[in-house]
Amino acid sequence: MGNKSQCRQNRRVGLLTLFLLVVIFVGSGCSRKESMELYHRFPDKTWARFNLLSFELPVKEARLYNIYLFARFSTDYQYETLDFNMVMNTEAGEERINEYQMAVKSKSGAFCIECSRDSCQGTILLKREINLAKPGILKIEIENLTPRLTTAGIMGIGIKLVPSGK
Numbered sequence: 001m002g003n004k005s006q007c008r009q010n011r012r013v014g015l016l017t018l019f020l021l022v023v024i025f026v027g028s029g030c031s032r033k034e035s036m037e038l039y040h041r042f043p044d045k046t047w048a049r050f051n052l053l054s055f056e057l058p059v060k061e062a063r064l065y066n067i068y069l070f071a072r073f074s075t076d077y078q079y080e081t082l083d084f085n086m087v088m089n090t091e092a093g094e095e096r097i098n099e100y101q102m103a104v105k106s107k108s109g110a111f112c113i114e115c116s117r118d119s120c121q122g123t124i125l126l127k128r129e130i131n132l133a134k135p136g137i138l139k140i141e142i143e144n145l146t147p148r149l150t151t152a153g154i155m156g157i158g159i160k161l162v163p164s165g166k
Contacts, residue, residue, distance in 0.1 A: 034060070039158035045074050047154045053142040055159045059091065059132050064164040067127040069142065069157065073104060073113075073120045077153030080105045083145035086126055091136030099145065100124055119155060129164045 038055045059065075071082055082102040089095050102124045106112050113122035132138060140159055144151060 035160060035162040037158060037160045039156055041156040042154055045076070045153060045155050047144050047146075047151045047157070049144050049146065049149050049151070051144065053157055055140045055142070057138045057140070057159065057161045059135050059138050059161070061135055062133050063131075064129045065127070065132055066125065066162045066164050067130060067138075067140075068123050068160040068162070069100070069102070069126050070121060070123040070160060071102065071104075071157050072155040073111075073122070074153045074155055075111075075118060075120070077104060077120075077151075079146065079151070080107065082122070082151075082154070085143040085145055087141040087143075088127070089139040090132055091134040091138070092132070096127070098126070100126065126159075 036057050038057060040053050040055075067088075069084070069086070080103070082104055083099070084102075085097070085099050087095065087097050102122050103112055104120075104122055111120045113120050115121075126140075138161065142157060142159075
């Protein structure tokens with residue numbers, strides 16, 4: 001009789017442990033923020049004026065997101081800012097168009113963004129807590145507005161989609 005009650009008690013402890021593990025696993029999966037990042041590299045470190053960059057980011061669930069543009073520069077970049085236009089189309093049929101100016105260098109010519117030995121990276125928030133109401137594909141086009149046919153010193157441009165957490 002002692003063995004049967006010991007077996008029942010071990011089974012209860014085992015089931016309770018299994019239940020707690022499932023709760024922890026499910027809870028950690030729900031709280032995890034998944035971000036999506038796409039990057040377009042310029043092999044010759046030059047962005048042509050009329051080279052539109054297109055990004056298609058999968059949106060897995062309807063919720064609030066923050067959208068960032070990040071750019072990597074070589075030390076050859078000459079301008080104080082990176083000027084660009086963004087056209088964004090959501091799965092719900094919404095279109096947003098904005099012009100942006102990312103600060104890259106100070107008036108004295110020193111980089112004002114994060115730099116390592118041979119490159120620098122700047123980030124700018126495009127949209128804060130935008131409600132993407134339908135899952136699907138978020139389409140973003142980025143147009144170079146620098147008034148030159150080519151802009152030297154740009155290694156690449158990327159878009160990052162991050163759940164806002166609210």
